[in-house]
Amino acid sequence: MGRRSRGLRFRKYPVTPYQKQALASLQPPEDLTVSEWAERYRILDAKTSGSPGPWRNDKTPYLVGIMDELCNYETEEVIFVKPTQVGGTETILNSIGRIIQQDPSPTMVVYPSDTLGESIKKNRIDPMLNASPELKRRYHESDSSVSELQFDGMYLVIVGSNSPSQLASRPIRNLFLDEVDKYPGASKKESDPISLATERTKTFRNRKIFKTSTPTLKTGHIWKAMEAADQIRHYFVPCPHCGEYIELVWQQVKFPNEDGMTYADRAEFAVYECQNCHGIITDRHKPEMLRHGEWRTVEEKTQFPRKVAFWINTLYSPFVRFSEMVKAFLTSKDDPDLFQNFTNSWLAEPWEDTKLKTNADLVLERQTTLPEFIVPKWARLLTAGIDVQETSIYYTIRAWGNYLTSQNIAHGQVYNFAEIERIMNLQYAREESGEPLVVSLALVDSGDNTDLVYDFCASNADWALPSKGSSHPMDTHFRISKVNKTDSRAYGMQLAIIDTGKYKDMIAGRMRKRNGTGSWMVYRGCDREYAEQVTAEHKVNVKSGQRTIQAWVLKTSHADNHLLDCEVYAMCAADMLGARTFHLEELEMPPRAEAQKEPAPTPEENWIGQNDGWLSEG
Template identity: 60%
Template sequence: MKQAYQAPAWIYQALQVLRPRPRLTVSQWAQAKRRVTSGAIPGPWNNSVTPYLVGIMDAFSQETVEEIVFAKPTQVGGTAAMENMIGSLVDQDPAPTLVVYPSDDLAEATAETRLIPMFKSHPDMAGKFREHESKKLQLSFRDMWLYLTGANSPADLSSKPIKNLFLDEVDKYPGATKKEADPISLAKERTKTFFNRKIFMASTPTLRTGYIWREKEAAEVEYHYFVPCPHCGTLIELKFAQLKWPDKEQVPDPAQRAERAVYVCQACGSVLTDRDKGPMLQAGRWQPVRGTSKRPRSVAFWLNTLYSPFTPFVEIVREFLRSKDDPDLLHNFVNSWLAEPWEDTKLKTSAELVLERQTGLPEWALPQWTKLVTGGIDVQENCLYWTIRAWGSGMTSQNVAHGQALSMAEVERIMNLPLYLPDGQQRVVNLALMDSGDQTDQVYEFCLRNADWALPCKGTAAMLSDYRLSTVNKAGSKAYGMKLVLVDGGKYKDLIAARMRRQNGTGAWMVYQGCDLEYAQQVTAEHKVTQRTGSREVQRWVLKTSHGDNHYLDCEVYAAAAADVLGVRTLFLEEERVAEQAPARGSVQKVTQEEAWIQARENWL
C-alpha cells in the first residue's frame, strides 16, 4: 500500500502566509489591536467598559448597512467608536476615506492628538502608515488615503470620490448657503460612485430641525439600548423621568437632594443605584423601537447620559438642579446630557390643554366681564373658517363660537347675530379681521360692504409691533385707500400659547363649554421650534405634522389682532378712571353752586 504524499513543512508555512486573515468586526478589531493613547482610560481598548458601543461599531461591519447614525450625549465614547471604525478600515479594508469635523482647526488637532497616535500604536497599522508622504489633513497609507477636513471648507467636500465617509458632531456644521448645499449633502455626493459605501454620522442633538435628529428620524430602523432590571429581570430603557430625589420641602439643600438620587425601575418599582449599572450594561442589548426592516440600509442608535459608566446618577441630578431655572443651562442639559433636541416648553400646546380651558358657559353666551367682541375669518379656496371671541380686562378672553361657512354671505349673517350677556344685555361683533391672502378682490369688496365691522388683514413678520395699520393700495380696486391690518402671526401665537397655559380666570384664554375636538386640534396644530438659518438660530411656528389643519388657529390670531386694534390692552385704564370718579361708599359728594344750578335744570338739555 502506497504511503500518502506529505508536502514539506516550508510549503505549509508558505500557504499559511498566503491564506487571507479572518475579517474581524470593528469591536473585535478594537479589542485586539486598539490602544487608547489619551482620555479617561488610556491603554488597550476594552469593550466591557462601554458595552453599548459594540452594537454601533459592528453595524459598520454589516454588509447590508450603508448608513449609521448615532445621536448621543457628550462623553459616552462616540468619537472613540468612530476612530475604531477608521482604524479597522486602515488595517483590514483600505479604501479612500473622508472624515469631516466642524472646522479645519478641529480636524488638524484631532489628527495630531488622536488619529496619528492610534495608527502608530499597533504594528499592523504602523507598517502601512506613510508619515513622510502625509500632510496635516491628508494621511497616506500603503493602500489608501485618509482625508480630513472641516465642514467650513466647501471645496474640500466636493472633490475626490470616496468610499467611506465619517461625519463628526454634525449639528455644529454650518448650514447651506445661496452658493453651496449643506456640508453633509456635499460630502455624501462624493460617495455616489461606490455601491458598497459606508457613512457614519454622530452628534449631540441641538434642535429638532438639526442634522442629527433629522437623520435619526429618517433612518429605516431606530435602536435604543435596553438593560435588565436586577430585581425583576425586565428589559428597561433608562429614562431621566425615573430618577427620583427628595423634594425641596423635605431637603432644602440642592446638593443634599442630588446625593440621595436613585433610579426607580419603571417595571417593578425597585430602587437601582450606580452599583447596579455596570452589570446591567454588560447584559444590555440594542432593540428596535421604530422600523421593522430585517435588512435595513440605514440604522440609527440613540443613547442618553444615564448609560454612561463615567457619570453617576447623582451627577446627572446635580446638573439638572443647577440648570433647571436658567433657560440657557437647561438647553445645554437637554442636548448634552439627555441627547434630546431643545424645545421651548413654555410655548407647547395641545388639544387636551384647550379642552381644559372650558368654562361653564354654553356656546353663543357672552361672559359677564365682556367689554369687546371680535371675530377672525380665514378664507380658503372652497370655504371659510370663522371664530368669535369675547374680551375683558387683562386680556381675558373666551371663544364664544366658531365654525365653517360655505360662503361669504353666510359669514356676514353669522357676524351680525345678536349676542347676550347673562343680564340680558345685547352685543354684536365690534370688529372682525378677514384674511386677504386668498380671493383678495372678493375679500376687499366684502370688507368694503361691511366697513362698520370688518377689515381685511394680511400676515407679515419682522415688525416691531404686533400689528400695523396700512391701506389697500391696489390700483383699480374699489377698496383703494381702505384700512388694511398687517398682522405678525408669530407674536399672536406666542400670546395665545402663553395665555392658554393659564388657569381659567383673569388673563386666561378660554373656550365655551362643549368645545369640539376638531377646533382644539386645529388651534394647537403648530408648535414653536428653533431653526438654524446659516449661522443663526431663529424660532418659528411650524405645523406639528405636514398635513395638519391650522385654520382655527389663524382665525384666533385675527380675532386677537382685532382686539388689539380696538385697544383691548388698555381696558383696565377705563376701569381705573371709572373707579376714581365713583364716590367712596358712605361719602358725601360736594356740589358747587354752578353744578347745583345745572342739575336742577337738567331737563332743559
C-alpha cells in the first residue's frame, strides 16, 4: 500500500478569493481581549488623534484593565469615573471594534444628545471603521443610516439620551453609556434614559453595560453608580525612588508660594512628593510609572462582583504635566464657578460646595414652640401655595410678619380640589388671643391640569389665583399676566408668572437664619418628609448652551420637590400682598410741624393793601 501511494499524483485546483473568504468565515474568531484587539487592529486616524497610526497600549496603560474587564464573563457592568481627556471614548471605540470583528451582537451607544451622537459617528466612528481593513470589510455602509450601522451579524445603534423612543425600541446585548452625568432626568411620562436603555439588555444573560462620565455632583449618575458598585478599583503606580506602589493624589502635588511669584511661575516648579518616601517625582518619571501601574481593589462588597468601578484623576494622564494642573488650580481656586470645573474635570471628584446648601436637618432645626394650625401672634396674614400633580394635590399654608418673618402652620397632600377648598377656607386661631385668620391668597400651579386649575380659581377668585413658573430668569421676582384661554371660565383673570429660582434663593437664605425676626420657620413636630421635600434641590453650575449658569436642580433624579414648589408659591403670594413692606407701615410718622403765624401787618401795610390802586387813579 505504501509503495502504490508513493506513485499517486494529486491535482491542484486554484482557490478563488471568494472561496478564501468563505473558508475564512468558517474559522472561529480570535480569542483576543479588547486591549489585544486594539493593539493588533486599531488604527488611529490623523483627523482625530494627536498620535496617528497603530494603537499602542503603553501610551495609556491604565485603560488596559478597564477595557479587558469587559471581557470578564463574571462582570456584567463596568463603571469608569474619569476626568476629561484620559481616553474614556477610546475605551468605547476599542470595545465596539472588538465586538464587530470577534463577537457580533446587538450594540447601542448612548450619548447625551442626538447631535453629539451624530458628531461622534461622523468624526470618530466612521474614521475608525475606514482605517481598519477588518472593520471596513464587515461594514455594510450602503444599508446603514446615521443612527443605525449594519455589520456582519449585528447592528450598532447610536442614539441621544434625549430620544426616549429610540432608547426603548430594540433588544441590546452590549450597552455603552457615555458622559451619563449630562443625561436628562426622568420625566412624568418616561423613566430616566439609563433605566430605559438598560431595560433593552434584559433578554441577554451575557449582557455587558459600560458607563463612563466626568462626575458633576455626588447625586449624579456616575458617582451613584460607583458607590453602588460591588468592587471599586484605583490605579497604583510604583514610586521611582522607593519602589512602593502609591496612588496619585492631589494633596501630594507641591509648588512654591513665594511673594512676587505669578501663578505661571509657581506652576512651573510643580512636583509630586511620594507619600511613602517623600522622594520628588517629576513629569519625566510618569510614563515609566504608568507602564508598571496596576489596578487595585480599594473597596469590595462581595466575593462575586458583577459591577466593577474604576476611578482615576488627571494626575495619571500622560498628556498633562503637573504644572498644567497646578496652573488650572491656581486660576480657579478663588472662583466657585471655575473651581467646580477643576474639581469635576481635573480631580474627577463631585462638587459639593454650594453657596446655598440646604438639608432636611436644617429645616427641622427651624421648629418653634407652636404646634400645627396655630398662627404666631406676630403674623399679619396667611398665604398658601398649591402644587397640582396628576394623581394628588400638595399644599402649604404659611404665616407672614414684618421683615418677611414666616412660619409654616400646615402642609399636606390631598386627592381632590374639594378637599383643598375646605382646607383653604378653614379658620386658623392666633396664638394667645384665639383670633381667627383665613388664607388671604393662594397661588395654584397651573402647569399641569391647566383647565381644571383655571376652573377652580375662577370659582374661588376671592382667594385663589393661577400661577406658573417662568421658563427664563426674570428681572423681577414675579409679574402679573392674564389668562388668555378664551374658552375658560378664568379668561381675563390675573395669572402670576414666577421666577421660581429667585424665591428658592430667598427661602434657602432665610432657612439658614436662626429662629427669630426674618427667619423661615416651621411648626413644632414638623415631619421629615416635608423637610426632605423642601430641600430636594440645590443650586449648582449647569451648562446652558455655550454658557455656564447657576440653577436649582434636584439632588436626586427621582426626588419629590412638590412642597418646595408650594413654599415658592406661598412666598410669591405674600410678596404680591406687600409683605416686604409690612414693617414700614408701623413706623411712627414724625409730628407735623406747626405752621408759624405771620406777624400782624403794620398800619402802613394795611393802608397800602386797602389802597393798592391809588397810583392808577391819578
